[in-house]
Amino acid sequence: MVLIEISNLTKLYKSGRSTIRAVDGLDLIVHKGDFLAIVGPSGSGKSTLLQLLGCLDKPTSGDIKIDDKDITRLNDRKLADLRQKKIGFIFQSFNLIPTLTARQNVEAAIAKRGRNDKTGTLEVLEKVGLAERANQLPSLLSGGEQQRVAIARALINKPEIILADEPTGNLDSQTGKMIFDLLHQLSKSENTTVIVVTHDLSIAGQTDKTYHLKDGKLS
Numbered sequence: 001m002v003l004i005e006i007s008n009l010t011k012l013y014k015s016g017r018s019t020i021r022a023v024d025g026l027d028l029i030v031h032k033g034d035f036l037a038i039v040g041p042s043g044s045g046k047s048t049l050l051q052l053l054g055c056l057d058k059p060t061s062g063d064i065k066i067d068d069k070d071i072t073r074l075n076d077r078k079l080a081d082l083r084q085k086k087i088g089f090i091f092q093s094f095n096l097i098p099t100l101t102a103r104q105n106v107e108a109a110i111a112k113r114g115r116n117d118k119t120g121t122l123e124v125l126e127k128v129g130l131a132e133r134a135n136q137l138p139s140l141l142s143g144g145e146q147q148r149v150a151i152a153r154a155l156i157n158k159p160e161i162i163l164a165d166e167p168t169g170n171l172d173s174q175t176g177k178m179i180f181d182l183l184h185q186l187s188k189s190e191n192t193t194v195i196v197v198t199h200d201l202s203i204a205g206q207t208d209k210t211y212h213l214k215d216g217k218l219s
C-alpha cells in the first residue's frame, strides 16, 4: 500500500543573489511499513526533505501526498494536526527538554486527547527499555538513553511515520547500532514506516531500501 507519494518536489532557498536548490524535482514513493535510508553528502538536502515530509516546512513547488491527501495544500493548523497524529520526529541532538524527566518529556508530546490523559507513557518507555529510568532528567542519562527517550516521545501518539534525521550521529557506533536496531524492530513489529537520514553507510546497508540524494534528487 502506497503511504507517501512525492512528485516533482522542489525547495529553493534564496541566498543573497543566488538560489540554492536544496530539493529539486524530487520523486519518491514510500509504502506502508517501509524502512528506508536516505544518504547523501552534507548540504545535499536531506534535512530539508525530511522537514518537508514532516510538515515542518512548505515546498516551493511540487506535491507530497500522505494517504492520498496532498499535504502541501493544507493550512498551518491542519498541517500541525496531521504532524501530531501521523508523524514522529527523531533528531540527531535528541532535542529533549532538559528540565523535564524522561517520562515528562514523553507526556509533553501527547497530542489532542489532552495532557491529563497520560496513558501509554510507561508502555512506550518500556518498549525502548527505559521504564526504570522514567524519572531521570536527560542530563543524567547517556546519549543512547536520551535517544531512546526521544524515540519513546516519537511513539507516544502511535505515528504511522517516523522520520529520523541522523539519529545515531551523536552516538558511538555500538550505541548507534542499538538505536538503529530498535527503529528496525519498530518498523517490522508495528508496521510503522521509518525514514532515516544518515551519513553512516553501514546503517544504510541494513534498511529495506537506500536512496542517494544528490543535486536535489534521489537515485
Ligand SMILES: Nc1ncnc2c1ncn2[C@@H]1O[C@H](COP(=O)(O)OP(=O)(O)OP(=O)(O)O)[C@@H](O)[C@H]1O
Pocket: 013, 014, 015, 020, 022, 040, 041, 042, 043, 044, 045, 046, 047, 048, 049
Ligand atoms: N533555512 C535555510 N535558508 C537558506 N538555506 C538553507 C536553509 N536550510 C538549508 N539551506 C541550504 O540548503 C541546502 C541543503 O541543506 P540541508 O540542511 O537540507 O542539507 P543536509 O543534507 O541535511 O546536510 P547535513 O548532512 O550537513 O545535515 C544547503 O546548501 C543549505 O545551506
Ligand SMILES: [Mg+2]
Pocket: 046, 047, 048, 165
Ligand atoms: Mg541535515
